[in-house]
Amino acid sequence: MKEITTCPICNSSEKTTFLKSRNFRINEVVFDIEECSKCEFRYTSPLPSVDEIGEYYATDNYVSHTGTKKGLVNKLFHTARFFTLRSKFNLIKRVSNGKKHLDIGAGNGVFLEFVKEKGWDVSGIELDDQSRSAIENRLGINIAKTVYDNQEIEKYDVITMWHVLEHVYDLKKDIETIKQKLKSDGALIVAVPNCDSYDAKKYEKYWAAYDLPIHLYHFRPKNIQDLFAQFDMEVKEIQPMKFDSYYISLVSEKYKNGGKNSLGVLFRGFYNGLISNLKAKSDSYSSQIYIIRKK
Numbered sequence: 001m002k003e004i005t006t007c008p009i010c011n012s013s014e015k016t017t018f019l020k021s022r023n024f025r026i027n028e029v030v031f032d033i034e035e036c037s038k039c040e041f042r043y044t045s046p047l048p049s050v051d052e053i054g055e056y057y058a059t060d061n062y063v064s065h066t067g068t069k070k071g072l073v074n075k076l077f078h079t080a081r082f083f084t085l086r087s088k089f090n091l092i093k094r095v096s097n098g099k100k101h102l103d104i105g106a107g108n109g110v111f112l113e114f115v116k117e118k119g120w121d122v123s124g125i126e127l128d129d130q131s132r133s134a135i136e137n138r139l140g141i142n143i144a145k146t147v148y149d150n151q152e153i154e155k156y157d158v159i160t161m162w163h164v165l166e167h168v169y170d171l172k173k174d175i176e177t178i179k180q181k182l183k184s185d186g187a188l189i190v191a192v193p194n195c196d197s198y199d200a201k202k203y204e205k206y207w208a209a210y211d212l213p214i215h216l217y218h219f220r221p222k223n224i225q226d227l228f229a230q231f232d233m234e235v236k237e238i239q240p241m242k243f244d245s246y247y248i249s250l251v252s253e254k255y256k257n258g259g260k261n262s263l264g265v266l267f268r269g270f271y272n273g274l275i276s277n278l279k280a281k282s283d284s285y286s287s288q289i290y291i292i293r294k295k
């Protein structure tokens with residue numbers, strides 16, 4: 001484990017502990033969420049090393065990679081994903097001036113497959129060896145392990161990061177590399193949880209989207225704007241991910257109640273997800289999509 005001594009965005013060493021919580025899927029190791037006293041960015045500390053972090057992903061509960069449909073909550077996740085695939089594709093089609101697409105953090109490749117079937121020239125990046133191999137076999141395309149290994153296309157019209165930025169160890173180095181891969185009129189689409197949402201405040205240390213320690217960073221809209229401004233990029237648009245509030249609240253309610261999946265837990269989770277959406281303003285949804293372009 002390594003203590004994070006400076007803010008990943010502004011490099012300030014001044015901080016306070018915002019919250020203490022733990023990983024609810026693997027073990028009971030406690031982690032801190034620190035808040036930078038200068039820019040108010042929140043980040044996880046201490047962090048497992050890159051070699052150690054894998055054990056926190058190696059579980060059937062990490063649904064974006066395993067594809068498991070065990071349990072009602074995971075079944076709801078897959079149902080929601082079926083409906084969101086089309087909306088994600090419609091978004092990249094609207095903001096892109098071409099059909100060259102890179103998906104960073106491709107998971108099990110479902111979105112890449114959907115876009116490829118629409119006639120787009122797709123590339124992907126996936127760190128997990130098993131997931132990467134499965135995508136390559138299914139789609140017949142090369143999938144890079146990191147952004148530095150990706151050499152498929154010189155420049156992309158649109159690059160997507162669906163719930164990936166919060167996992168990236170070399171945050172600024174990766175963003176600089178991603179920027180270089182984007183065309184001058186291209187669009188970068190970044191989706192991340194919003195720790196300033198109603199459900200984050202409601203569930204506090206039980207909020208599932210803190211997902212310690214694999215979520216290294218905990219973004220609010222201002223953090224995204226501040227971070228990308230350092231690379232002469234700007235947020236042009238923010239879109240809500242309304243299904244996420246239900247899934248996150250359902251899992252959070254389960255954590256709060258010791259892993260139980262009773263009808264009461266499901267009802268409260270769904271209700272709080274609904275309230276989170278109803279209370280949200282334009283930039284305060286549980287998870288949000290940022291459309292980012294070069295200045």
